[in-house]
Amino acid sequence: MRIVVCIKQVPATNDAVIDPETKRIVREGVQAILNPFDTYAIEEAVRLRARLGGGEVIAISMGPPRAEAVLREAVALGADRGILLSDRAFGGSDTWATSYVLSQAIRTLGNVDLVICGKQAVDGDTAQVGPGIAAHLDWPQAALVSAVRESSTKRLVVVRMHEDGHDVCELLLPAVLTVVKGINVPRVPSLKGVLTARTSEIPTWTPGTIGADPAKIGLDGSPTRVVRTAPPPPRNKASLRFTGTAEVCAGGLLRELRKRSLL
Amino acid sequence: MKEHIEKRAYHVEILPPKQDSAKLDADLAGFAEKYRRVMASGYCACITDNAMGHLAFQGHEVIEELKLAVPPGQVMIHLNTFHTRENLDEILVACRRQGIRHLLVISGDGSDRLPKLQPADVGATDVEAVTSVELLRYIHRKYPGDFETGVAFNPYEPPEHEFAKLARKCAAGATFVITQPVIAKHPVVDRLLAATKLPVVLEAWMSKKLHLLSQAVGYEIPEDTPFDPIATLRLLHQLYPACGMYLSLLGFKTQYDLIRDTWSVPSGKETR
Numbered sequence: 098m099r100i101v102v103c104i105k106q107v108p109a110t111n112d113a114v115i116d117p118e119t120k121r122i123v124r125e126g127v128q129a130i131l132n133p134f135d136t137y138a139i140e141e142a143v144r145l146r147a148r149l150g151g152g153e154v155i156a157i158s159m160g161p162p163r164a165e166a167v168l169r170e171a172v173a174l175g176a177d178r179g180i181l182l183s184d185r186a187f188g189g190s191d192t193w194a195t196s197y198v199l200s201q202a203i204r205t206l207g208n209v210d211l212v213i214c215g216k217q218a219v220d221g222d223t224a225q226v227g228p229g230i231a232a233h234l235d236w237p238q239a240a241l242v243s244a245v246r247e248s249s250t251k252r253l254v255v256v257r258m259h260e261d262g263h264d265v266c267e268l269l270l271p272a273v274l275t276v277v278k279g280i281n282v283p284r285v286p287s288l289k290g291v292l293t294a295r296t297s298e299i300p301t302w303t304p305g306t307i308g309a310d311p312a313k314i315g316l317d318g319s320p321t322r323v324v325r326t327a328p329p330p331p332r333n334k335a336s337l338r339f340t341g342t343a344e345v346c347a348g349g350l351l352r353e354l355r356k357r358s359l360l
Numbered sequence: 361m362k363e364h365i366e367k368r369a370y371h372v373e374i375l376p377p378k379q380d381s382a383k384l385d386a387d388l389a390g391f392a393e394k395y396r397r398v399m400a401s402g403y404c405a406c407i408t409d410n411a412m413g414h415l416a417f418q419g420h421e422v423i424e425e426l427k428l429a430v431p432p433g434q435v436m437i438h439l440n441t442f443h444t445r446e447n448l449d450e451i452l453v454a455c456r457r458q459g460i461r462h463l464l465v466i467s468g469d470g471s472d473r474l475p476k477l478q479p480a481d482v483g484a485t486d487v488e489a490v491t492s493v494e495l496l497r498y499i500h501r502k503y504p505g506d507f508e509t510g511v512a513f514n515p516y517e518p519p520e521h522e523f524a525k526l527a528r529k530c531a532a533g534a535t536f537v538i539t540q541p542v543i544a545k546h547p548v549v550d551r552l553l554a555a556t557k558l559p560v561v562l563e564a565w566m567s568k569k570l571h572l573l574s575q576a577v578g579y580e581i582p583e584d585t586p587f588d589p590i591a592t593l594r595l596l597h598q599l600y601p602a603c604g605m606y607l608s609l610l611g612f613k614t615q616y617d618l619i620r621d622t623w624s625v626p627s628g629k630e631t632r
Contacts, residue, residue: 282444282475284444284447285379285415285447285473285474286379287417287418287421288417288418288421288422288425289421289425291379291384291417292425
C-alpha cells in the first residue's frame with residue numbers, strides 16, 4: 098500500500114507579521130515547524146502501514162527550500178521518504194492551486210492508495226487543501242477523521258466529525274482523509290529515525306517534474322485573493338466569579354446564562 | 361543493587377541528548393565519553409527518561425546506536441509513565457535484549473508532547489491515573505524476573521504520605537530505593553533506613569548551585585549559599601555508610617576524578 102502524507106512547514110509563533118503588500122504572513126526569519134496537525138497524519142499513515150503488513154509512506158510538501166526540514170522530520174517520525182515541491186512558480190498559490198500541485202505530485206508518484214492530510218495548517222486555518230486534493234483527483238474523501246475503524250488495501254471505515262457529532266463512513270480506495278488531533282498519539286522520533294532522516298535524499302520536484310499547467314499554479318492558478326489579513330479582535334475579557342457553595346455557584350451560573358439567552 | 365554498594369560503585373546520572381539538539385553529533389559523542397568513563401570506573405550509569413519533561417532520546421536507543429557495551433549491572437535506566445504502551449514495551453524489550461536489568465521506575469515529569477500511559481494500557485482497573493505503582497506491577501507481571509526495579513523516595517514530602525507510597529511501591533515489586541538529594545543528616549532518611557531492609561541509595565547533589573534545590577526541599581535556599589559538593593559527599597558517606605550514592609549533576613571535567621577517593625569502606629560497617 099502506498100500512502101502519501103501532505104505536510105506543511107508553518108511559522109512557530111502566534112505573533113504573525115503580515116506583509117502589507119501581499120497580505121500574507123511573513124515567513125522569512127521566523128522559526129518554522131512542522132504543522133502540528135500533520136504529525137497526526139504522519140502517525141496515522143505509519144500505523145496503517147504497520148496494520149496492513151507493509152507498504153510505503155511518502156511525505157510531500159509544497160514550500161520553499163527550507164521546508165525540506167519538515168520532510169526530514171517526517172522521515173524521522175516513520176515516513177519512508179520525502180519529496181519537496183519547490184519552485185518560484187508555486188509561490189502565491191492559494192489552497193486551490195496548492196491542492197492542484199499536490200494532486201499532480203500524487204499523480205506523478207503513481208499507484209497511490211491513500212492520501213492523508215492534517216485537518217488544517219495552523220497559519221492559514223482554511224482546512225481546504227485536503228478536500229481540494231480529493232476534488233482534483235476525483236477521489237472520495239472524508240474530512241475531520243477521528244478514527245480509522247477498519248482498514249484493508251481496498252477500503253477504509255472511518256469515523257469523521259461534523260457539527261452535530263460524528264458519523265461512520267466507508268471509503269473505497271484510493272481516497273483522501275484529513276485527520277484531527279486525537280486520532281492517535283504521535284510517536285516521538287527515535288534516534289535511529291533522526292539519524293536516518295539526516296542522510297535521506299529529499300528530491301525537489303518542480304512544475305516540470307509533475308507536469309503542472311502553469312495557468313493552474315501560483316497566483317495565476319489561484320481563484321482567491323487575500324484581501325486583508327488581520328488578527329481577530331480581542332475577546333471580551335470580562336469575567337464573572339461565583340462564590341459560595343457548589344449549589345450557590347451553580348444557581349448563579351444558571352441565572353447568568355439564562356439572562357444572556359445562552360441557555 | 362546490594363552488590364553496587366558492596367563494591368562502592370557510584371550511581372552516576374547521565375542525561376541523553378535532547379531531541380531538539382542543534383549539535384546532536386557532539387552531544388552523542390559527549391554522552392559516549394561519559395558513559396565509557398563510568399563503565400571503566402566500575403560505576404553504574406543511570407540514564408534519565410525525558411527528565412523535567414524535556415524530550416530526549418531514550419537511553420537504550422543511544423546505547424544501541426553508539427554500540428556501547430553494557431557490562432552486567434552497570435547500567436540503570438529511568439522509566440516513567442509518559443510513554444505509549446507500545447513504546448514502553450519497546451523500551452523494556454530492548455533493555456532485556458541489551459542486558460540492562462536495573463530500572464528506576466518513577467511517575468515522571470510530563471509535557472504536552474509526551475503521551476501518558478492510561479490505566480487500561482497497564483491492566484490497572486482500580487485507578488484513574490497511572491503512577492509508578494501501576495507501572496511497577498505491569499513490569500513484573502509482563503516481564504517476570506527480567507528486571508530489578510527501584511523507586512524514588514522524597515524525604516521532603518510529608519513523611520506519612522511518603523512512607524505509605526513507599527509501602528505500595530514495595531508491594532508492587534520495588535527492590536531498591538533512591539532518595540531525592542540529601543545534603544546532611546535528615547531524620548526522615550534515618551527513619552527510612554530503620555524502616556526498610558531494601559538497599560537505599562541517597563542522591564548526592566553535585567552542583568555548587570544549592571539554591572536549585574529550593575523547590576525540592578520546599579523552602580528557599582539563597583542563591584549565594586556556599587556549598588561544597590565533594591565535601592558533602594564525604595560527609596554523606598560518614599553519616600550513611602551503608603547507603604549507595606546517586607550522583608546527579610556531576611561535573612565530568614572538574615569533579616569526576618575527585619570522587620574516586622571519597623568512598624572508603626568504614627571499618628566494621630556492613631552494607632544493607
